Amino acid sequence: xxxxxxxxxxxxxxxxxxxxxxxxxxxxxxxxxxxxxxxxxxxxxxxxxxxxxxxxxxxxxxxxxxxxxxxxxxxxxxxxxxxxxxxxxxxxxxxxxxxxxxxxxxxxxxxxxxxxxxxxxxxxxxxxxxxxxxxxxxxxxxxxxxxxxxxxxxxxxxxxxxxxxxxxxxxxxxxxxxxxxxxxxxxxxxxxxxxxxxx
Numbered sequence: 001x002x003x004x005x006x007x008x009x010x011x012x013x014x015x016x017x018x019x020x021x022x023x024x025x026x027x028x029x030x031x032x033x034x035x036x037x038x039x040x041x042x043x044x045x046x047x048x049x050x051x052x053x054x055x056x057x058x059x060x061x062x063x064x065x066x067x068x069x070x071x072x073x074x075x076x077x078x079x080x081x082x083x084x085x086x087x088x089x090x091x092x093x094x095x096x097x098x099x100x101x102x103x104x105x106x107x108x109x110x111x112x113x114x115x116x117x118x119x120x121x122x123x124x125x126x127x128x129x130x131x132x133x134x135x136x137x138x139x140x141x142x143x144x145x146x147x148x149x150x151x152x153x154x155x156x157x158x159x160x161x162x163x164x165x166x167x168x169x170x171x172x173x174x175x176x177x178x179x180x181x182x183x184x185x186x187x188x189x190x191x192x193x194x195x196x197x198x199x
Contacts, residue, residue, distance in 0.1 A: 031083045033068070033177045035092050037099035038188040050199060051109035051117045053151070054098045057090045057144070059127040064090055068177065069131040071141075077131065083173040089130060093144070093184075097123065100188050106196060121157065121199055122149040123191075128161070130184075132176045138168035140179035142187050148198050158198040162187045 062069060065088055068080035085092055094112060101110040101123075111117050129143035147159040164186035168179040 028082075031173045032086050033083065033173075034086045035096050035184055036181050037096040037103065038185050038192060039100065039103040040189075049108045050120050051111075052101060052107055052121045052123060052195070052199075053117055053119045054094055054101070054110065054112060054123045055125070056094045056112075057125040057127050059090050059130075063127050063130055064088060068173075068180070070176070071131045071133045080132070080173055080176055083177070090127060093125070093127060093130075096184070097125070097188065097191065100192050101195065104192060104196060119151040121195075122151050123147075123195060124149055129163070130180065132168060132179060138176065138179070140166045140168065140176070140183040142180065142183040144187055144191065146191055146194075148195060158194070160194065162190050162194075164190070 058064075062077055066084045066086075068083050068085060070078045070080050072078055098110050098112060101107060109117050124147045126145045127143075128145055129141050132138050132140050141163070142165070143161060143163040145159070145161045148157045149155070150157050164183040166179045166182040166186070168175050170176075170178050
């Protein structure tokens with residue numbers, strides 16, 4: 001089983017050296033986090049000519065940014081204090097889905113818009129949940145609704161929702177993001193297998 005890792009970006013601590021130590025120097029730098037791509041070769045025939053474009057996922061405003069969402073009740077959210085994503089969450093999810101599909105070794109090409117692909121299929125995702133729910137020790141919840149579009153005729157080949165969760169087992173910001181990373185890895189593994197089985 002793949003062990004998911006969280007990469008804290010050290011540059012966030014380097015760009016303002018000593019700033020927090022100065023009187024009135026402003027807030028300390030935020031802990032900055034990334035997500036891990038699921039990397040595993042997938043069994044099955046290689047589709048050497050099939051090329052897939054992964055569009056940037058859509059998301060509601062609360063998830064379409066660099067803030068890390070904490071859900072305190074069914075109708076209320078907050079943001080994880082002192083922490084941020086390394087980029088807008090949809091862009092990170094897009095990049096890691098591309099990497100995960102590339103790592104299977106079964107496709108002729110996988111990329112993002114503007115990379116010159118002769119597209120056969122598009123993976124179009126909506127981020128419906130990407131949050132830590134407090135209570136009972138905390139639990140990360142990730143849900144992506146994904147459509148596989150035949151780019152040749154505009155017909156949706158398949159569509160389904162992928163949901164995964166993981167308990168928060170570590171302390172502090174890193175513990176919360178690690179749980180999100182593990183849930184995302186589980187969902188990504190399912191998405192990759194589904195895409196390869198649907199084309």
